[in-house]
């Protein structure tokens with residue numbers, strides 16, 4: 001009886017999700033759903049993923065690269081350009097995957113070199129199809145809602161048909177926004193993701209309680225350890241940052257047993273912080289920074305001056321705390337209250353142990 005019941009339940013259960021193919025374009029298969037389990041092992045395949053429809057009733061297409069190793073192993077998800085002006089992660093994925101041989105890979109790399117197609121087209125951080133409309137942040141609406149309004153549907157299809165079902169660990173690649181620049185900088189929200197971040201060897205790791213709706217935090221909360229990796233500034237392929245990103249991810253792949261080689265556990269030069277302070281312009285004007293990106297600063301140290309339209313210095317701005325400069329402005333034109341730089345630092349307050 002019990003065996004019959006089990007059989008009936010088995011027959012009634014929905015078929016497991018499988019890759020859904022929807023034709024091809026210039027030889028690249030178009031898909032509506034991905035399940036790396038049903039792809040042949042020992043191969044790289046490129047796909048176009050249909051992430052909903054434009055207002056012209058055409059498909060938003062998102063590029064997907066799957067390198068499925070000849071041997072079984074974990075699935076590492078790599079995503080880039082969820083903010084459409086943050087390009088270095090695209091080059092990191094392109095360069096990294098060009099070096100991965102599926103014949104010697106254990107497990108799978110599922111990579112999305114460009115999550116935000118409309119933002120990339122307009123070089124906009126936001127997901128936007130029209131300058132006159134609201135420009136929501138695609139990295140605050142995960143896991144989205146398939147069948148919802150445009151961005152919710154776009155996010156929901158990405159999440160439930162592509163990203164979440166194909167990830168055991170994930171790295172979401174970003175840069176700072178227009179007019180600003182980061183060091184190589186990782187966010188981590190748990191001890192496990194801190195270890196992942198250390199393996200990538202950034203200049204700075206910021207422990208962070210996380211934000212709702214980000215790829216990193218929604219995956220981590222859903223049982224897929226994930227980090228956000230920030231690689232410098234926007235709108236360029238920065239060879240130095242890309243090279244460091246590729247090296248860091250190669251080390252992560254080694255630590256996961258996906259490629260040969262011994263992983264270096266961490267870089268002693270990486271600075272770990274749990275707190276952040278934004279240094280702002282006390283009035284509008286032209287900013288001149290007195291410290292470089294990545295500098296160690298002491299409390300009270302002059303870090304920037306502001307000048308008026310005639311070049312007269314109106315303010316000398318000092319660091320309110322000691323720490324490391326993780327962000328600077330690259331556009332000197334500052335509104336009143338505009339960010340000049342950010343300083344990350346270590347708080348000994350027990351409440352801040354995993355980020356304040």
Ligand SMILES: [Zn+2]
Pocket residue numbers: 082083086174175
């Ligand atoms: Zn970003």
